[in-house]
Amino acid sequence: MTPEEAAADEAALATSEAALGSCGTWSGWANTGATTCQPNASCGNYWVCERRLKADDAPSIAGGPEQRPPVCPSGEVAVMYYELGKYNQQSQYRVCFDAAGTYTHTEWQYQTVSGGCSGC
Structure with missing residues (x-):
C-alpha cells in the first residue's frame, strides 16, 4: 500500500x-x-416414545432433574422434548x-x- x-x-x-x-x-x-x-x-419437559434406528439418536438425559423416561415398546426409544x-x-x-x-x-x-x- x-x-x-x-x-x-x-x-x-x-x-x-x-x-x-x-x-x-x-x-x-x-x-x-x-x-x-x-x-x-x-x-418443563415431556417424554415421547419414537421409532429410532439406534438408541444413540436420543438426546442425553444426564445431568439434570428430568423426570424418569417411560418404558417404550421394542424398537422405540424415549425422547425428551421441552415445553x-x-x-x-x-x-x-x-x-x-x-x-x-x-x-x-x-x-x-x-x-x-x-x-x-x-x-x-
Missing part, C-alpha cells in the same frame, strides 16, 4: 469514527410486537447526524427475551 492509499484509508476511517460519534445514545428496549413460541427448558415458551422480540435505536448536524441514519439493535411459559 502506498503512502497515499494509506492516508486515504485513514481519512475514511476517521470520517466513519466521527459519524459514529455523532449518534445519540441508545433508546430503552421496547417490544416490537413480534412473538415466537420455541422450546424452553425452564417451561414451548413464549419469546418477545425487542428493539432499541439511536439516531445519527453528520458533522453539519444533518440526519444521516438510524441504527437498530434487536434482542429476543423470554416472555414466560404461557400464551403459545
Whole structure:
C-alpha cells in the first residue's frame, strides 16, 4: 500500500469514527410486537416414545432433574422434548447526524427475551 492509499484509508476511517460519534445514545428496549413460541427448558419437559434406528439418536438425559423416561415398546426409544415458551422480540435505536448536524441514519439493535411459559 502506498503512502497515499494509506492516508486515504485513514481519512475514511476517521470520517466513519466521527459519524459514529455523532449518534445519540441508545433508546430503552421496547417490544416490537413480534412473538415466537420455541422450546424452553425452564417451561418443563415431556417424554415421547419414537421409532429410532439406534438408541444413540436420543438426546442425553444426564445431568439434570428430568423426570424418569417411560418404558417404550421394542424398537422405540424415549425422547425428551421441552415445553414451548413464549419469546418477545425487542428493539432499541439511536439516531445519527453528520458533522453539519444533518440526519444521516438510524441504527437498530434487536434482542429476543423470554416472555414466560404461557400464551403459545
